[in-house]
Amino acid sequence: MHTWLRLSCLMLTLALVSCGGKSSSSRADSPIGGSGSVGSLRISQVVIPAPPPGADATSAFLVVENAGDTSVVIDGVSADGVRAVRIHETIGGQMQRLDQVAVPPGTRIRFAPGGIHLMMEGLAGVLSRGDTVALSLTLTTGETMTILAPVLRYGEAVRAVQ
Ligand SMILES: [Cu+2]
Numbered sequence: 001m002h003t004w005l006r007l008s009c010l011m012l013t014l015a016l017v018s019c020g021g022k023s024s025s026s027r028a029d030s031p032i033g034g035s036g037s038v039g040s041l042r043i044s045q046v047v048i049p050a051p052p053p054g055a056d057a058t059s060a061f062l063v064v065e066n067a068g069d070t071s072v073v074i075d076g077v078s079a080d081g082v083r084a085v086r087i088h089e090t091i092g093g094q095m096q097r098l099d100q101v102a103v104p105p106g107t108r109i110r111f112a113p114g115g116i117h118l119m120m121e122g123l124a125g126v127l128s129r130g131d132t133v134a135l136s137l138t139l140t141t142g143e144t145m146t147i148l149a150p151v152l153r154y155g156e157a158v159r160a161v162q
Contacts, residue, residue, distance in 0.1 A: 031044055031045045031160065032045065032047060032150070032152070032156070032160040033045040033046045033047040033062070033149060033150060033160050033161075034046035034047075034062075034135070034147040034148045034149045034150065035147065036145050036146075036147045037145065038137065038139060038143045038144065038145035039068065039072055039139060039141065039143055040066055040067050040068025040069075040070075040072060040105075041064055041065070041066055041067075041068075041072045041074075041103060041139070041145075042064070042065045042066075042067060043062055043063070043064050043137065043145060043147060044062070044063050044065075045061070045062055045063045045160050045161050046060070046061075046062040046135060046147045046149040047060070047061050047062070047149055047150060047151075047152050047156070047157040047160040047161065048060045048061075048120070048127070048133055048135075048149050048150070048151045048152070048157065049061070049151075049152060049153070049154040049156075049157035049158070050127055050128055050129050050131075050151050050152065050153060050154065051123065051127055055123075056121075056122060056123045057119065057120060057121045057122065057123065058119075058120050058123065058127065059113075059117050059118060059119055059120065060079075060085070060111070060117070060118040060119075060120055060133075060135060060149060061110075061111050061112050061113070061117060061118075061157055061158070061160065061161040062110075062111045062118075062147075062149075062161065063108060063109070063110050063111070063161055064101075064103050064108070064109050064111070065103075065107070065108040065109075066103040066104065066105055066106065066107055066108075067106075068105055069105050070105055071102050071103065071104050071105060072102070072103045072139055073100050073101070073102045073103070073139060073140040074087070074100060074101045074103070074137050074138070074139060075099065075100035075138060075139065075140050076136075076137070076138035077118055077135065077136065077137055077138070078135075078136045078138075079120055079133050079134065079135045079136065080133060080134040081123065081124040081125060081133065082120045082121070082122060082123055082124070082133070083121055083122025083123075083124075084120075084121045084122060085118055085119070085120050085121070085135070086118070086119045086121065087099070087100070087101055087116065087118060088116070088117055088118070088119050089115065089116045089117075090113075090114050090115060090117075098116070100140070101116060110161055111161070112158070112161040112162070113158055118135075120133075127151050128151060129151055129152060129153055130150075130151065131150075131151040132148050132149065132150055132151070133148070133149050133151065134146050134147070134148055134149075135147050135148075135149045
């Protein structure tokens with residue numbers, strides 16, 4: 001794995017540890033981040049932490065909820081200006097790449113530090129707080145949803161999906 005990605009995954013792990021049990025500043029009632037729906041899947045709180053200066057990769061966080069009666073499977077993710085977006089899962093401190101994520105009916109899955117998350121590898125340009133990235137999710141049904149995700153500071157992005 002790319003060195004920076006290792007660092008990024010370490011950051012994700014550390015963020016999980018350092019956030020444990022601490023209550024953050026008051027949460028707004030309306031969630032931060034992009035949102036949308038595809039089929040029975042509701043996608044919300046889509047946010048991207050700004051990469052450290054010089055890095056050409058970062059992660060992306062979001063929440064998915066399946067309000068339908070059947071399982072929905074996400075099997076592709078892409079983003080404008082990003083070479084590849086991969087699905088990762090942290091298991092026992094190790095990163096594993098997933099080909100797809102199944103969202104069973106009635107469940108909610110957080111793509112967040114320490115669990116399933118997205119890695120955006122090969123950024124075409126500098127991504128800074130205040131920028132917006134068009135992130136597209138594809139289901140095994142072939143349906144696609146594109147969501148505009150704001151770039152936030154790392155801590156802001158983590159709080160957005162808590
Ligand atoms: Cu990762």
